[in-house]
Amino acid sequence: MEENLCQICHKNVAVMVITEIDEKGNKVEIAVCEECAKKKGVLESDKTLNLNEIFKIMLKAREKEDKELKCARCLLSFYEFKKYGKFGCPDCFKVFEERLIPFIKRLQTTIREREDEIFHKGKKVTAGTKRSLLFSEIKKLKIELKKAIEEENYEQAAKIRDRLREKEKELKKDEIE
Amino acid sequence: MKLSKNLVPGFLREISEDSDVCISSRIRFARNLENHLFLLKASLKEQEEIIEEVKEVITQLNHFQFYSDDKLNEIFLNYLLERYLVSPDFVLSKNKKGVFIDSEEKISIMINEEDHLRLQVLGGGFSLDEVFVKINEVDDKLEKELPYAFSEKFGFLTACPTNLGTGMRVSVMLHLPGLILTNEMEKVIKTTQNIGFLIRGIYGEGTKTIGSYFQIANQFTIGMKEEEILANTKNLIREVINYERKARDYLLKNLKNEIEDRIWRAYGILTHAKLLTSEEAINLLSTLRLGICLKIIKKISLLTINILTILVKRANLMYYLKNENLTEEERDYKRAALIRKVLKGKGEEEDI
Numbered sequence: 052m053e054e055n056l057c058q059i060c061h062k063n064v065a066v067m068v069i070t071e072i073d074e075k076g077n078k079v080e081i082a083v084c085e086e087c088a089k090k091k092g093v094l095e096s097d098k099t100l101n102l103n104e105i106f107k108i109m110l111k112a113r114e115k116e117d118k119e120l121k122c123a124r125c126l127l128s129f130y131e132f133k134k135y136g137k138f139g140c141p142d143c144f145k146v147f148e149e150r151l152i153p154f155i156k157r158l159q160t161t162i163r164e165r166e167d168e169i170f171h172k173g174k175k176v177t178a179g180t181k182r183s184l185l186f187s188e189i190k191k192l193k194i195e196l197k198k199a200i201e202e203e204n205y206e207q208a209a210k211i212r213d214r215l216r217e218k219e220k221e222l223k224k225d226e227i228e
Numbered sequence: 229m230k231l232s233k234n235l236v237p238g239f240l241r242e243i244s245e246d247s248d249v250c251i252s253s254r255i256r257f258a259r260n261l262e263n264h265l266f267l268l269k270a271s272l273k274e275q276e277e278i279i280e281e282v283k284e285v286i287t288q289l290n291h292f293q294f295y296s297d298d299k300l301n302e303i304f305l306n307y308l309l310e311r312y313l314v315s316p317d318f319v320l321s322k323n324k325k326g327v328f329i330d331s332e333e334k335i336s337i338m339i340n341e342e343d344h345l346r347l348q349v350l351g352g353g354f355s356l357d358e359v360f361v362k363i364n365e366v367d368d369k370l371e372k373e374l375p376y377a378f379s380e381k382f383g384f385l386t387a388c389p390t391n392l393g394t395g396m397r398v399s400v401m402l403h404l405p406g407l408i409l410t411n412e413m414e415k416v417i418k419t420t421q422n423i424g425f426l427i428r429g430i431y432g433e434g435t436k437t438i439g440s441y442f443q444i445a446n447q448f449t450i451g452m453k454e455e456e457i458l459a460n461t462k463n464l465i466r467e468v469i470n471y472e473r474k475a476r477d478y479l480l481k482n483l484k485n486e487i488e489d490r491i492w493r494a495y496g497i498l499t500h501a502k503l504l505t506s507e508e509a510i511n512l513l514s515t516l517r518l519g520i521c522l523k524i525i526k527k528i529s530l531l532t533i534n535i536l537t538i539l540v541k542r543a544n545l546m547y548y549l550k551n552e553n554l555t556e557e558e559r560d561y562k563r564a565a566l567i568r569k570v571l572k573g574k575g576e577e578e579d580i
């Protein structure tokens with residue numbers, strides 16, 4: 052999301068907050084650019100609203116968006132990520148990717164270097180990691196399978212067995228390669 | 229009295245040509261496992277599983293001593309912290325945690341600190357190249373057995389975005405009394421921060437530092453190869469080492485009497501005081517260290533200072549004395565006695 056865009060034209064940077072009546076008849080505050088404010092006929096009088104007010108509203112809009120962006124695996128939202136400054140699991144990076152790229156650039160460079168996007172250039176994991184990952188997934192599925200059978204949850208057990216076969220196939224393929 | 233050098237971790241026993249300024253070198257890698265939630269989200273049960281999985285692999289690889297919750301009481305955790313083998317966050321963490329330490333006390337692998345794994349290798353003096361080779365050896369071995377969380381774009385996936393990419397933090401511990409005494413330190417701190425590096429006092433909090441010991445480390449971890457981060461950090465450290473040496477030369481040339489007075493006063497207190505807090509002891513030993521480097525003090529070695537600087541710390545002192553129940557005053561008394569015993573008679577007669 053771009054910083055503080057006008058909520059009417061979505062093109063220019065918002066410079067003030069105006070009060071509008073929405074379709075349900077409620078008063079709502081929206082941030083607008085100078086051009087749209089002129090069109091609305093609210094120029095000078097409302098401009099006295101201080102900047103803090105605008106940012107408060109922008110933050111609220113962003114907060115809503117951040118809370119909705121959520122990692123399905125660990126349930127961390129982007130809002131929580133910003134609050135704690137920490138990720139919840141390896142999947143967070145895929146879910147948050149778009150938002151992360153500018154965030155990391157700001158965090159991981161000095162001001163004068165901030166032109167290019169920055170990505171990993173260092174060491175990479177080898178095939179060994181992929182294999183050990185498969186191993187540990189298989190191990191986990193076997194435990195789940197045993198549990199499902201013990202609980203006589205046969206439908207679940209069948210599903211797990213399918214996944215287990217898939218993983219074992221993958222592992223074999225990997226070994227042949 | 230002569231102290232056994234086995235009393236301190238291996239990296240503090242190694243004295244090299246840069247040991248006059250650079251006490252030790254350290255590199256750490258942050259790593260996480262793909263098959264587990266990070267610590268923000270992992271349940272205590274999952275944290276235990278992580279420890280078990282890692283333990284299985286590490287015990288096959290190297291001869292490490294493993295300590296987990298049942299052994300990690302408050303004093304032992306602080307003992308390890310004072311020896312730089314675990315981090316302050318590890319000590320404070322409420323996670324199920326464990327740490328592997330090699331017999332030389334140069335390698336430690338913390339489990340469930342901020343990340344699933346924190347590998348660190350330490351070396352004496354300015355030895356980052358050797359440390360880098362060694363940590364990669366350990367990392368490569370572990371990588372073959374553990375499913376590291378990794379992405380092509382973001383590199384090694386870490387709990388905190390400040391460690392993304394390489395997950396690598398390169399740091400050294402420097403002794404910079406010359407820059408402090410010549411009032412150049414503030415300038416060094418500002419410049420270091422402006423070019424994207426971290427610098428902080430080793431002891432004490434905020435701006436109040438004890439003993440003129442500082443740590444310099446890279447701030448950025450992504451967008452560069454490990455070798456680049458290493459080279460950039462090394463260049464900066466080399467500059468700071470040279471700057472400190474220049475400051476010491478200046479002091480010897482222009483303020484010889486004042487500096488000698490300061491050093492002999494430190495020696496006087498250390499060899500006669502009956503009560504010493506750890507803070508005061510570290511401060512005075514720091515001044516003595518400067519005296520050795522300036523060849524004003526001749527019969528005390530840097531190794532002795534390294535050993536004493538560890539032994540005077542609260543938990544290490546109690547471990548050394550094999551008494552974990554000493555009160556603060558008892559500790560101050562025994563600390564002073566230990567220092568007196570070690571340093572006595574090692575001053576140099578001055579020409580009249």
Ligand SMILES: [Zn+2]
Pocket residue numbers: 057058059060061062063083084085086087088
């Ligand atoms: Zn507009």
Ligand SMILES: [Zn+2]
Pocket residue numbers: 122123124125126127138139140141142143144
């Ligand atoms: Zn997640």
